[in-house]
Amino acid sequence: MKSQPIDTYASELAEDVRRAVADGSASGYDRRAASLFSDFEDPDFLRRTAGDVKQHTLENLDTYLAQTEDRLKENGVEVHWAGDAEAACRAVLKIMRDNGATKVVKSKSMATEEIHLNDFLEREGIESLETDLGEFIVQIDHDHPSHIVKPIIHKNRQGIARSYEREGLGAYDDRPEVITARARKFLRKKYLEASVGLTGANFIVAESGRLVLVTNEGNSRFCLAGTDIHIAVVGIEKVIPRDRDLSLFLSLLGRSATGQQLTVYTEFISGPRAEGQPDGPRQMHVILLDNRRTEVLASNCRDILRCIRCGACLNVCPIYRQASGHAYRSVYPGPVGAVLSPLLAGEKFSELADLPKASSLCGACKEVCPVNIPIPDLLLRLRDKAKHEGIKSPGTPPMGGWAYLASQPTVWRASLSAGRLMNLMPLNLIPVPALRAWTKSRQLPEWRGGAFRKWMKTRKIGGKDS
Amino acid sequence: MIAVDRDPSPGKKVQLMATCLCDSFFDDVAVATVEVLEYLKCEVTFPEEQTCCGQPAFNAGDWKSSRKVVRHCVKTFAGDEPVVVPSGSCAAMVFHGALLEFEEESDLPEVRQLAGRTWEIADFIVNGLRVAEWPGKFPAKAAFHRSCHTRETNSGAATRTLLESIDGLELVPFGEGEQCCGFGGTFSVTFPNISAAMGKLKLGNALKENPEYLVSGDMGCLLHLGGIATREGKTIKTRHVVQILRDSLRNGGLIP
Known part of the structure; x- marks a missing residue:
């Protein structure tokens, strides 16, 4: 399965570089908090x-x-x-x-x-x-x-x-x-x-x-x-x-x-x-x-132009700490770069369209931003833009089938029960890329689809059947 | 704050949004939510047609697919009653994410109406029902991971208020507590290496304090952290906040 370039870069990064980046950015974050909140x-x-x-x-x-x-x-x-x-x-x-x-x-x-x-x-x-x-x-x-x-x-x-x-x-x-x-x-x-x-x-x-x-x-x-x-x-x-x-x-x-x-x-x-x-x-x-700043200004991501280049979002970003700045393949790395770089790329947007994906959307960047840029929202808008423009995103599970399932309650309920079949199978043999990516380093708990619904239907409230 | 304006006295007739993770894996969390709400004299209904909040597609950038699911969600949770969710993440999807992807849609008002009455469970208990102390007892040492979707909402503080008031429960702070656990929904499978590295970091920091329980308000974080712990043979019990609340009531003999 093809991987996201930033994830691959992070997995191949030399340990001493990762350490240097993680320590340097973490100390920057700590000093920032101390100076802002004491003054x-x-x-x-x-x-x-x-x-x-x-x-x-x-x-x-x-x-x-x-x-x-x-x-x-x-x-x-x-x-x-x-x-x-x-x-x-x-x-x-x-x-x-x-x-x-x-x-x-x-x-x-x-x-x-x-x-x-x-x-x-x-x-x-x-x-x-x-x-x-x-x-x-x-x-x-x-x-x-x-x-x-x-x-x-x-x-x-x-x-x-x-x-x-x-x-x-x-x-x-x-x-x-x-x-x-x-x-x-x-x-x-x-x-x-x-x-x-x-x-x-x-x-x-x-x-x-x-x-x-x-x-x-x-x-x-x-x-x-x-x-x-x-x-x-x-x-x-x-x-x-x-x-x-x-x-x-x-x-x-x-x-x-x-x-x-x-x-x-x-x-x-x-x-x-x-x-x-x-x-x-x-x-x-x-x-x-x-x-291209005027193009950014005309887009729904114009808030990114507030940036005063302090680097606080880089310092706090857990992905930046794991991947380092060069993983972003552009002049502006980290959360701000993941928004700004693809936008400044203009007609080459597709080459950097993976950058906005490199975020767990944890929101730490917005929390520290001195000009309160809603970076996670802008990352999401760019993901929507990439999807709109038909740009392929390696590793992203297709969502169309899921959306069908999740808007058809009867089918949804049926598949909740059917999912129990998963418990009988060795998960590493199921050829779904997302599942493989998950189980590489994480156990999946037992599937208990529909169990709550059953409880809700059959329980007794105050001695009476519900 | 990313939360929208909400009725400060939402009342005690509530609709439960169980979340797709509880629907598939963590039924006891949904059960505990019902038990806790009923202990607080709430009348809980569970709209059977519910599926998911739409967040997976929203985060994946497929807003068209996501809007389809959100529209279903809006239809399912019709009415004026508060919708209570045992997940900061799904709650934020309803009161923040959905508004973002419906910005230019004609049915934005309907989405906003649902957003305005959707509560994460701890926020609902503390700020909706005005309960500031939790009865019962839970004698144990626990590490609380504030899930990231509760940033800039009232949920983090509300959860702490409740947990810190429980008799016998010791909350241990741990290193880099504000950092993300690396789950991030689809991020966990599109960036498996970074996601796992972040999870190991979080787990390592928490385990250093030797807690018996790892507690969070989001089963997404715990699915991820618990999955890593199991794989690596680490012993830590993962619990949703609402399970701790329910067990505290049980331990105190307040509910069966």
Whole structure:
């Protein structure tokens, strides 16, 4: 029987990787709960409010985007609209070529992962260097991030030390402080060589045109300290209406992501270097990325665009913990990825239509989501969409016959009794795939179909026959 | 909260939705539900035409098939009486899942009407009948697995209220208590490896505390966890919450 790709991936995953992913995500979950519940009386109220603010913004995105563009321009920022990944990559390249730039230092950004910017720039002969420690390690390994906040959750320090040795970054030494110091030393001179600093944005405020970046390593500041040009690639769903809304979102983001009250660095960027300012990029460009977000907005899964990329749903997800991020075969893994990735795939939806199936629908993701996205409902809607489009789903039992049975009470009752025949058979010989999948690791109890109905009919209530 | 608005005083004439799992495997859970409700002076009717809530097809993504079953369910449980279910999962299917798949159907109001009077059993006892303490006794150590479909509903807290008030019953907390057991309906057969791994994790965490009973409000979870335990030769008795309530009454001599 054909299996679900994510289930197969999980069963073949190396035990040390599974351990690393499970431990890393579980500790993230514990820290989140501790920080949210110790600081706020009713964190759920905050989550719901943040969700409402984001939903409101999405439902009025046309207005807020126009406002954002106006403010950005007033602040001296050049605004570029990118319909798809190709357009966004080309916009970055054009800015670089126009300015004779050949090197770019990058701060961590999921949007640039999504458009595969590094590969594009490399093909165009431009050196694009990741400066976030995790992303840096991913880059030297030609690997992919497996978590949206902790890109190397699947790696251990021994493997990283070996990669460093291979790349000539120093003899094998797996102490974390050595690994960090070596990256730091290598990157320092790179910041000075590059003329372009590239970032994403966690939020962009419509009323002020303010870009907000949260990081823990300070690398995004370095990316903007020595460079002449700042390019930010920002998904159009990152807009929030007012500066004051940041109090809500920043309170939730750090805590949900890493259990921090605030990340170590929170940058508010309002434009390029102003007159009289001693440093900072002289040019600032914001590339507003659609890449099918407007299609998602038009779908019945638009709530997913509220996501602020905290990774809390990955950390809490029991399937993510068993399968790891790479099992999802896409930039966005875990519960949020299982919704977002197939939607962003557009006409290639069918290739990722199995992702929404990889959930027991336990709802833990919704419970921790800082913007209260009903992820299980969206997963279900996508399952319905896949079925509607006739996409085959390996291992899913056919439901038509069952639905017939369950809407014909007489037949239902007859089969309840007939099911008792199962007790006489060796279950492993019954050629029903679902039954085989069940009995591989689980016993099935005795079939007692109809026993309750019989009891209900023949019992005595208060001494009288019912 | 995912629960819909419900009549806070639903009354004591109730319809029992036994669930297809109790109809096929776990008749004693349905029996215990009747006995507990009757102890609480409820008049229980069992609509004979009932089959299933429609959840298997709903979760499998076959909403068309699922709606067929939900429509049958709506017809079977017609009327204004509360419908009581010994399963958080089936209850959530009726008051949440069905609404989702009927969003664009013309008979949404009928589905909503049923949703508005469907109760998971512990929720019904505590919040519908206002019973906060459970009589009798049940001297044992038990681990309570809050099934996932009771997230964001009143059922988890209601179950704890009842179990914690039982004389002699010790509820032991266990590691990663909020995690899913890995059953997930059709998920258990479409993702057999991950499902079993999750189940073993849950079972291992619970067994570390040496409970005599593993208790849940959903027989789906217990079918799965019990199935793994039996296969692996682990000794733990699985019980539905309502069986504990019934046995507590029996132990206290309150019912025969």
